Amino acid sequence: MAELNIAERQAGDITILDMDGKVTIGEGSVALRNTIRRLLGEGKKKILLNLGGVGYIDSSGIGELVSSFTAVNKEDGTLKLLNLTQKIQDLLAITKLLTVFDVFENEGDALSSYN
Amino acid sequence: MREKETKFSIPSKIEAIDEAVQKATGFASDAGFADDALFGIDMAVREALANAVKHGNKQDETKQVEITLVSLDEAMEVVIRDFGEGFDASQVPDPTNPENLLKASGRGILFMHNFVDKVEWKRHPQGGMVVKMTKNH
Numbered sequence: 411m412a413e414l415n416i417a418e419r420q421a422g423d424i425t426i427l428d429m430d431g432k433v434t435i436g437e438g439s440v441a442l443r444n445t446i447r448r449l450l451g452e453g454k455k456k457i458l459l460n461l462g463g464v465g466y467i468d469s470s471g472i473g474e475l476v477s478s479f480t481a482v483n484k485e486d487g488t489l490k491l492l493n494l495t496q497k498i499q500d501l502l503a504i505t506k507l508l509t510v511f512d513v514f515e516n517e518g519d520a521l522s523s524y525n
Numbered sequence: 526m527r528e529k530e531t532k533f534s535i536p537s538k539i540e541a542i543d544e545a546v547q548k549a550t551g552f553a554s555d556a557g558f559a560d561d562a563l564f565g566i567d568m569a570v571r572e573a574l575a576n577a578v579k580h581g582n583k584q585d586e587t588k589q590v591e592i593t594l595v596s597l598d599e600a601m602e603v604v605i606r607d608f609g610e611g612f613d614a615s616q617v618p619d620p621t622n623p624e625n626l627l628k629a630s631g632r633g634i635l636f637m638h639n640f641v642d643k644v645e646w647k648r649h650p651q652g653g654m655v656v657k658m659t660k661n662h
Binding site: 435436468469472474476477480501504505506510 | 540542564572575579626628630631632633635639
């Protein structure tokens with residue numbers, strides 16, 4: 411089984427990526443990178459990463475979140491985060507990235523924030 | 526007192542990291558560390574191995590990464606050696622500085638310091654870098 415599974419769904423013009431697994435050095439980070447690249451290529455620039463199923467992330471995975479964020483911003487898009495586990499929230503606090511990302515606990519709130 | 530010690534090595538490839546991390550956390554579990562501590566050991570060892578494989582040995586699969594796990598009365602030590610050119614850990618930019626926040630890499634050492642009690646770097650006399658991480662009970 412893949413290290414990270416990413417399921418995609420649309421809510422209007424917002425693409426939600428439901429991520430399940432590990433975002434670590436190697437396969438998991440690459441899967442996220444490729445998905446974001448493809449979405450941007452398709453002109454999908456409003457992206458919500460649902461990390462509720464991600465139980466583990468390392469510095470490479472955090473780096474991939476940052477790269478995704480900057481890649482989407484560069485295309486005048488918006489990338490936000492949803493459903494962080496406590497551990498991921500702690501890691502984003504340690505790295506001071508909670509000040510960078512828009513983070514939501516509720517999908518409805520996240521979706522309405524794009525308007 | 527040194528209660529138990531084990532040594533092994535892995536080739537310098539990303540795919541080898543997971544199994545080595547599992548060996549380290551298994552060793553830590555046997556040594557009596559609880560879940561929270563095991564998570565920290567997992568994180569720190571994964572980051573140290575990623576550094577050794579990527580930045581130390583530059584994924585040259587002819588070079589090994591050597592891992593030594595030591596269980597002491599009061600702590601566990603993880604010693605990781607690569608065979609690269611070495612670096613000065615004090616010169617690594619702080620990833621939490623505002624100008625570095627959006628960089629894609631450079632957070633591994635921060636995680637290592639955060640998840641174990643002590644991190645010491647030194648150059649091995651026969652070449653390469655050695656990092657020793659200590660997790661107290």
